[in-house]
Amino acid sequence: MVNTEIMRIDNLKIDRAREISNNIKGIFLLEKFLGGFEGKHILDIGCGTGIDSTAYILDIGCGTGIDTTAVGREYYPYIAKIISRRGGIVYGFDMGFINKSKSDLERFRKETGVIPIPGVIEHIDEILEGKQFDSIISSSVMGYPTKNLDWIETMKKLYPSTKLDGYHHHFKLRGEIVNIDRTSLEEMGFNVLSDFRENNGLGSALVLHKEYNA
Ligand SMILES: C[S@@+](CC[C@H](N)C(=O)[O-])C[C@H]1O[C@@H](n2cnc3c(N)ncnc32)[C@H](O)[C@@H]1O
Numbered sequence: 001m002v003n004t005e006i007m008r009i010d011n012l013k014i015d016r017a018r019e020i021s022n023n024i025k026g027i028f029l030l031e032k033f034l035g036g037f038e039g040k041h042i043l044d045i046g047c048g049t050g051i052d053s054t055a056y057i058l059d060i061g062c063g064t065g066i067d068t069t070a071v072g073r074e075y076y077p078y079i080a081k082i083i084s085r086r087g088g089i090v091y092g093f094d095m096g097f098i099n100k101s102k103s104d105l106e107r108f109r110k111e112t113g114v115i116p117i118p119g120v121i122e123h124i125d126e127i128l129e130g131k132q133f134d135s136i137i138s139s140s141v142m143g144y145p146t147k148n149l150d151w152i153e154t155m156k157k158l159y160p161s162t163k164l165d166g167y168h169h170h171f172k173l174r175g176e177i178v179n180i181d182r183t184s185l186e187e188m189g190f191n192v193l194s195d196f197r198e199n200n201g202l203g204s205a206l207v208l209h210k211e212y213n214a
Contacts, residue, residue, distance in 0.1 A: 047143030048075030143176025
């Protein structure tokens, strides 16, 4: 590999690490909004199903033991695990769980502290059966690889699953394109606290609040 290519890959890794660290910062902000994660019910949509944390392809080395990684073709549920470690009751919803064995799902739960829910987002309302969450989050799901999903329809399904005074935090990486407009979200009853924006070119989040008077 020539030196310039090594530098390019290193720069890509640094950029990606910054983006991921923005996501984690956003999650800590969410923790503040919720008054702590302790005992709160959180749904992570497309959380990632990788449970073997040894094969890191990217370690952001933020000194907290938090790593972000894709294991083979499976993504590591780093955000769900952070929230679980901070006292949240976290449900990880992912289609990758559909083909897992019962023992794989148990191992996932034991290793991450996250309760796996197999299913496809298209049928999320049927699967959740009216359960409500203090917070619904996703990272790198709205833009990729689910870009063909109708997110307005999906958010309409998720609105009733959001508790009053609950929050959403949806993170996207740079380059991921999300077709979701602010007006439709407001018409549903969400207060849009932060829209997706390429502020520093390093990814962004959509932050929503379902207010008491919604
Ligand atoms: C790019 S990965 C992101 C994983 C993790 N949230 C992260 O930030 O590293 C996208 C995840 O969404 C899941 N996913 C994609 N489309 C889905 C769908 N239609 N229904 C359920 N899960 C889906 C995939 O299985 C995968 O684990």
